[in-house]
Amino acid sequence: MPTNIAPSERSASRGASAFDVERIRRDFPILTQRIHGKPLVYLDNAATTQKPQSVIDAMVRSYAVDNANIHRGVHLLSERATQAYEESRIKVQKFLNAPNPREIIFVRGTTEAINLVAQTFGRVNLGKGDEVLITEMEHHSNIVPWQMICEEKGAQLKVLPITDAGELRMDLLDGMLTNRTKIVAVAHVSNSLGTINPIKTIVERAHERGIPVLVDGAQAVAHMPVDVQALGCDFYAMSGHKLFGPTGIGVLYGRLRLLEAMPPYQGGGDMISAVSFKKTTYNVVPNKFEAGTPNIAGSVGLGAAIDYVKSLDFTAVAAYESELLAYGTAALSAVPGIRIVGTASHKASVLSFVMDDVHPHDIGTILDQEGVAIRTGHHCTQPLMERLCLPATARASLALYNTKEEIDALVGALSKVREIFA
Amino acid sequence: MDLRELYQEVILDHNKRPRNFRVPDPVNRKAEGYNPLCGDKITVFLYVEGDVIKDLGFQGTGCAISKASASMMTDALKGKTLDEANTFFDQFHDMVTTPANVEVKSEALGKMAVLAGVREYPMRVKCASLAWHTLKAAMQAENHVVSTE
Numbered sequence: 001m002p003t004n005i006a007p008s009e010r011s012a013s014r015g016a017s018a019f020d021v022e023r024i025r026r027d028f029p030i031l032t033q034r035i036h037g038k039p040l041v042y043l044d045n046a047a048t049t050q051k052p053q054s055v056i057d058a059m060v061r062s063y064a065v066d067n068a069n070i071h072r073g074v075h076l077l078s079e080r081a082t083q084a085y086e087e088s089r090i091k092v093q094k095f096l097n098a099p100n101p102r103e104i105i106f107v108r109g110t111t112e113a114i115n116l117v118a119q120t121f122g123r124v125n126l127g128k129g130d131e132v133l134i135t136e137m138e139h140h141s142n143i144v145p146w147q148m149i150c151e152e153k154g155a156q157l158k159v160l161p162i163t164d165a166g167e168l169r170m171d172l173l174d175g176m177l178t179n180r181t182k183i184v185a186v187a188h189v190s191n192s193l194g195t196i197n198p199i200k201t202i203v204e205r206a207h208e209r210g211i212p213v214l215v216d217g218a219q220a221v222a223h224m225p226v227d228v229q230a231l232g233c234d235f236y237a238m239s240g241h242k243l244f245g246p247t248g249i250g251v252l253y254g255r256l257r258l259l260e261a262m263p264p265y266q267g268g269g270d271m272i273s274a275v276s277f278k279k280t281t282y283n284v285v286p287n288k289f290e291a292g293t294p295n296i297a298g299s300v301g302l303g304a305a306i307d308y309v310k311s312l313d314f315t316a317v318a319a320y321e322s323e324l325l326a327y328g329t330a331a332l333s334a335v336p337g338i339r340i341v342g343t344a345s346h347k348a349s350v351l352s353f354v355m356d357d358v359h360p361h362d363i364g365t366i367l368d369q370e371g372v373a374i375r376t377g378h379h380c381t382q383p384l385m386e387r388l389c390l391p392a393t394a395r396a397s398l399a400l401y402n403t404k405e406e407i408d409a410l411v412g413a414l415s416k417v418r419e420i421f422a
Numbered sequence: 423m424d425l426r427e428l429y430q431e432v433i434l435d436h437n438k439r440p441r442n443f444r445v446p447d448p449v450n451r452k453a454e455g456y457n458p459l460c461g462d463k464i465t466v467f468l469y470v471e472g473d474v475i476k477d478l479g480f481q482g483t484g485c486a487i488s489k490a491s492a493s494m495m496t497d498a499l500k501g502k503t504l505d506e507a508n509t510f511f512d513q514f515h516d517m518v519t520t521p522a523n524v525e526v527k528s529e530a531l532g533k534m535a536v537l538a539g540v541r542e543y544p545m546r547v548k549c550a551s552l553a554w555h556t557l558k559a560a561m562q563a564e565n566h567v568v569s570t571e
Binding site: 357358359360361362365366369376377378382385391392416420421 | 426461463543546
């Protein structure tokens with residue numbers, strides 16, 4: 001990004017009307033740094049997003065001013081910490097439009113949220129010969145937890161295939177929902193392809209047969225408004241760090257009726273209401289699933305991240321991002337020898353690509369020298385890569401602070417790759 | 423560091439036209455190598471007679487660094503004894519794992535010394551060493567997958 005252009009000219013050149021990306025960029029301190037002497041172009045947002053100053057400040061305040069353990073403390077600091085923690089729960093509830101704050105369980109991230117459901121819901125509902133339905137584009141975190149519980153219970157993992165463009169084979173869905181299917185687990189947005197899956201339709205079809213649906217929302221929450229009631233899903237998993245919040249904090253939304261019927265996940269403090277050596281009575285939802293001292297500062301940081309996102313016009317954000325994605329798609333398609341992987345008609349934020357005769361790993365190293373951060377590899381979706389007959393892809397993933405100039409920098413850096421591998 | 427020091431001509435050449443990129447016939451030892459970081463997979467095939475590597479080759483997918491490394495390795499080891507190959511392994515390993523500011527003796531490695539450039543790119547050291555770890559497994563006839571992790 002050139003620094004010698006007046007801000008007015010710059011925003012004019014970006015052509016986004018309702019959305020002032022220059023103002024947004026100023027909220028993220030990390031973006032001003034240089035990498036190998038070049039301005040940082042951060043295009044690895046599907047791996048983790050950067051944090052606005054307000055999130056960093058909220059976490060510092062949590063430790064510098066309000067730090068104490070939550071629940072049961074009678075002193076003022078504990079009261080303040082408890083209040084901050086529970087306020088974050090309500091912020092998440094409103095953000096996801098969940099009916100009840102008790103349906104929001106704090107976990108470490110999307111991975112733990114899915115493991116929680118597999119190890120509790122799965123443990124009591126799966127039996128020999130039962131089935132779990134996932135899809136071919138799932139992240140390892142929405143494959144392995146199910147594999148583990150299926151193996152333990154003698155259940156079967158079924159996989160809904162995708163098309164070459166990277167869309168779910170919805171025509172096959174009905175046939176794969178059987179009277180043995182106990183749960184469907186599907187990504188809202190694919191981390192490798194950017195495909196936005198038709199969650200509402202999947203939920204409707206599953207619910208017709210009384211099958212609950214878990215949605216892996218890790219890649220969705222930073223790019224579109226999510227309303228769990230409108231989606232109709234029974235579980236929704238997300239990570240704070242992919243929503244401009246801290247690492248180590250995430251959320252499982254679960255329908256209260258299901259959560260109440262599920263056994264606890266881990267045992268320990270805070271998840272009990274009474275303990276004796278003969279018998280323990282478990283606490284109510286959500287505490288039943290939150291054993292031990294939780295990530296208090298993390299929850300506060302996540303709350304601040306939600307405040308930040310809510311201070312923006314999310315419709316304008318989504319419009320800006322889709323303009324950016326279209327721009328990036330056109331720009332990359334114009335580079336000779338580059339093929340975009342994942343060409344679904346509904347896509348968000350992800351530009352996966354391969355380049356003739358150049359391995360993604362080499363692309364990544366050369367781009368880094370140009371200050372452009374992308375991810376290369378299998379993106380924790382090895383079965384998907386196998387399906388696409390690719391060992392790896394290079395992946396540029398966008399967030400609301402990215403600009404068309406950064407896409408141009410990516411394309412410019414790719415010409416360096418071509419130069420070296422001429 | 424200039425990228426050209428990592429991607430030297432000889433590396434680019436071996437990437438483009440990898441030597442011994444084939445399954446030798448006959449073969450009596452092989453091993454698979456895998457780099458979970460990037461998904462690279464390589465199989466190294468050996469035909470060992472007595473203690474001499476009579477023939478060797480490799481198959482698989484990988485980045486320029488891993489392919490060039492495998493190509494140069496197979497080129498260098500044909501006709502060598504297993505002991506000599508082990509010495510090469512040690513020297514190569516030393517070269518790519520020595521900190522970038524420390525000089526390494528790499529004359530014995532011949533043109534493979536061009537791979538010393540990976541020392542500047544810690545994330546890429548595994549790319550250069552994958553073929554060698556796989557070779558070591560093949561020499562010991564461990565018929566299972568080795569991993570650089």
